Amino acid sequence: MEPFVTLTGVAAPLDRVNVDTDQIIPKQFLKRVERTGFGQFLFYDWRFLPDGKENPEFVLNDPRYRGASILVAGPNFGCGSSREHAAWSLLDYGFRVIIAPSFADIFYNNCFKNGILLVTLPDDAVRSLMDAAARGVAVTVDLERQVVETAEGASWGFEIDPFRRRCLLEGLDDIGLTLQHEDAIAAYEAKRKDNPLAVFAAR
Amino acid sequence: MVAPKTLLDKIWEAHEVVSQGAGKPSLLYIDLHLVHEVTSPQAFDGLRAAGRRVRRPDLTFATMDHNIPTDVPSVIRDPIARKQVEVLAKNCAEFGVHLAGIESPDQGIVHVIGPELGLTQPGKTIVCGDSHTSTHGAFGALAFGIGTSEVEHVLATQCLWQQKPKVLKLELVGRRPAGVTAKDVILGVIARHGVGFGTGHVIEVSGEVVSAMSMEERMTVCNMAIEAGARAGLVAPDETTFAYLRGRPFVPQGEAFDRAVAVWRTLRADEGAVYDKTITFDVSGLEPQVTWGTNPGMCVGVKGAVPDPAQAASETERRAMERALEYMGLAPGTRIEEIPVQHVFIGSCTNARIEDLRQAAAVAKGRKVAPGVRALVVPGSKRVKQQAEAEGLDRVFKEAGFEWREPGCSMCLGMNPDIVPAGERCASTSNRNFEGRQGRGARTHLVSPAMAAAAAIAGHFVDVREWLGELEAAATGGR
Numbered sequence: 001m002e003p004f005v006t007l008t009g010v011a012a013p014l015d016r017v018n019v020d021t022d023q024i025i026p027k028q029f030l031k032r033v034e035r036t037g038f039g040q041f042l043f044y045d046w047r048f049l050p051d052g053k054e055n056p057e058f059v060l061n062d063p064r065y066r067g068a069s070i071l072v073a074g075p076n077f078g079c080g081s082s083r084e085h086a087a088w089s090l091l092d093y094g095f096r097v098i099i100a101p102s103f104a105d106i107f108y109n110n111c112f113k114n115g116i117l118l119v120t121l122p123d124d125a126v127r128s129l130m131d132a133a134a135r136g137v138a139v140t141v142d143l144e145r146q147v148v149e150t151a152e153g154a155s156w157g158f159e160i161d162p163f164r165r166r167c168l169l170e171g172l173d174d175i176g177l178t179l180q181h182e183d184a185i186a187a188y189e190a191k192r193k194d195n196p197l198a199v200f201a202a203r
Numbered sequence: 204m205v206a207p208k209t210l211l212d213k214i215w216e217a218h219e220v221v222s223q224g225a226g227k228p229s230l231l232y233i234d235l236h237l238v239h240e241v242t243s244p245q246a247f248d249g250l251r252a253a254g255r256r257v258r259r260p261d262l263t264f265a266t267m268d269h270n271i272p273t274d275v276p277s278v279i280r281d282p283i284a285r286k287q288v289e290v291l292a293k294n295c296a297e298f299g300v301h302l303a304g305i306e307s308p309d310q311g312i313v314h315v316i317g318p319e320l321g322l323t324q325p326g327k328t329i330v331c332g333d334s335h336t337s338t339h340g341a342f343g344a345l346a347f348g349i350g351t352s353e354v355e356h357v358l359a360t361q362c363l364w365q366q367k368p369k370v371l372k373l374e375l376v377g378r379r380p381a382g383v384t385a386k387d388v389i390l391g392v393i394a395r396h397g398v399g400f401g402t403g404h405v406i407e408v409s410g411e412v413v414s415a416m417s418m419e420e421r422m423t424v425c426n427m428a429i430e431a432g433a434r435a436g437l438v439a440p441d442e443t444t445f446a447y448l449r450g451r452p453f454v455p456q457g458e459a460f461d462r463a464v465a466v467w468r469t470l471r472a473d474e475g476a477v478y479d480k481t482i483t484f485d486v487s488g489l490e491p492q493v494t495w496g497t498n499p500g501m502c503v504g505v506k507g508a509v510p511d512p513a514q515a516a517s518e519t520e521r522r523a524m525e526r527a528l529e530y531m532g533l534a535p536g537t538r539i540e541e542i543p544v545q546h547v548f549i550g551s552c553t554n555a556r557i558e559d560l561r562q563a564a565a566v567a568k569g570r571k572v573a574p575g576v577r578a579l580v581v582p583g584s585k586r587v588k589q590q591a592e593a594e595g596l597d598r599v600f601k602e603a604g605f606e607w608r609e610p611g612c613s614m615c616l617g618m619n620p621d622i623v624p625a626g627e628r629c630a631s632t633s634n635r636n637f638e639g640r641q642g643r644g645a646r647t648h649l650v651s652p653a654m655a656a657a658a659a660i661a662g663h664f665v666d667v668r669e670w671l672g673e674l675e676a677a678a679t680g681g682r
């Protein structure tokens with residue numbers, strides 16, 4: 001998992017409430033063999049018209065927001081199905097931060113597992129951020145200091161669980177955490193020859 | 204004095220890399236990681252995304268089974284299935300993992316090839332992204348199924364965080380009647396104690412009945428431990444185990460094998476070991492079993508009848524029975540022997556080993572599949588197929604009107620072209636009779652290989668014990 005410390009970038013305002021994971025990634029795209037490559041299907045039914053052309057009305061197709069790395073959205077973002085593909089598609093598209101007044105539980109967990117920072121801010125702060133984004137003002141999200149700032153000088157602090165914060169700052173996923181026991185694993189492997197059950201275990 | 208240990212205790216302690224004390228998960232070392240095409244692609248992809256490698260390719264072994272068509276295996280028409288198979292080959296090449304692919308003489312269902320290649324050995328910890336990994340417990344290995352993120356975790360670290368399961372002792376006692384197979388024993392146990400009796404436990408199977416079983420039979424029992432909700436099945440290794448393993452490609456050879464056996468002999472529960480639960484099951488009165496419903500516990504003896512939901516112990520159970528009967532298209536009170544079948548499937552990781560095929564062939568020999576019945580025999584692996592052909596079993600089946608197929612999971616789960624059409628009935632030697640398992644609307648009845656062959660010939664379920672002469676001949680002539 002990529003560590004996340006701080007990021008300054010373009011924010012895209014998605015002014016909708018209750019965005020569910022079926023919208024984030026429709027089910028016909030779940031049969032793939034990869035965990036990556038889902039970005040092209042992100043918000044598929046909103047981004048593309050039935051004939052497959054881009055829908056010019058949708059925010060991510062607006063030239064101002066191409067290359068956005070921060071998504072600012074309405075409350076209860078990520079509700080519905082538990083599909084981890086939703087997190088995979090957001091990350092693959094290029095989002096590292098999502099800011100909203102509230103998030104659905106399972107989606108929240110899935111995002112942190114995949115290195116996406118979710119920032120919960122009050123309604124009025126989210127509203128101000130959406131306005132700033134629309135004016136093309138860059139946004140900075142600093143996890144170390146736990147603060148969101150605009151290039152115009154507005155700033156808001158945010159709360160986050162210390163364990164999740166540490167995992168993100170250090171880029172630790174489950175595997176990363178286990179690898180912190182690398183010495184123990186290596187020591188175990190080294191003394192396998194003395195372990196009567198493991199002697200014959202290697203093929 | 205050291206407290207007496209269960210077999211699970213011994214294997215567990217030998218594999219703890221990090222122990223955090225009772226009640227907290229331990230980091231367990233994994234000796235053998237089996238990989239197949241369906242649950243591994245995202246795991247390999249995860250490694251790639253994080254720039255990680257497979258820590259121990261030498262402890263990892265891959266094959267292809269779920270998606271493989273069993274008519275012409277190299278021609279996969281379903282593009283998604285083909286992709287999964289191709290991706291596995293590519294991943295194995297990229298990460299240096301040994302692959303027994305479609306063309307390999309070692310290819311087969313993952314739980315059939317592990318034991319027959321001697322990869323499965325007593326005392327090992329074995330995982331696979333597949334719930335029927337419990338099969339390997341027949342050798343006294345701690346073997347359990349895992350999910351895709353755990354597959355990735357094992358690939359990267361060769362370890363897994365695991366909470367130590369509880370241990371249930373299942374003692375199989377009594378005299379097993381002729382014509383009653385290991386499949387009937389495990390179905391009988393699940394029918395009596397329910398599909399959840401093993402939840403949260405590893406089941407240590409012991410008693411005179413299991414001691415007398417062949418390795419094939421023990422694998423059938425452990426395969427279905429998961430259908431009782433158990434994490435794993437476990438049988439202490441003994442002379443039968445050692446004789447089965449001697450000379451297999453991946454076991455130590457010569458003197459090294461004898462040294463291994465000396466260690467493996469210590470793998471049994473100590474006298475006075477304490478279990479969280481004990482169940483004793485007497486097999487003496489058991490009949491060949493046939494499932495009538497949509498889970499493996501919905502099961503009766505072949506001389507019995509479809510039960511009446513009105514007799515159910517509870518309201519919830521009554522509704523479950525009614526729903527199952529509706530799905531299965533069966534009326535309460537119907538005698539099992541009157542139920543006709545249109546399909547017969549002899550295969551799967553439960554019952555597609557050489558002994559299973561011998562028993563089915565003994566029944567099929569000199570007889571004909573009933574008109575209107577389509578019967579498939581799908582060996583569990585290339586090696587099983589080769590052995591069966593060397594013994595002439597393929598000819599017996601073909602002369603009787605069975606289709607003789609290439610190895611794979613086939614009709615066990617219908618992820619490949621072998622599917623039972625909606626509303627039709629299949630006598631199947633596999634392990635799950637869930638709704639839709641063999642195809643949308645398909646009606647599955649789980650039975651032993653001999654019972655499946657007999658149903659193919661009669662066109663309906665019959666008590667195979669009435670055809671016993673041939674079975675005894677196979678049992679003595681085959682070993």
Ligand code: SF4
Nearest residue numbers: 335551552612615616
């Ligand atoms: S044969 Fe059936 S149960 Fe066994 S691994 Fe294949 S699909 Fe799973």
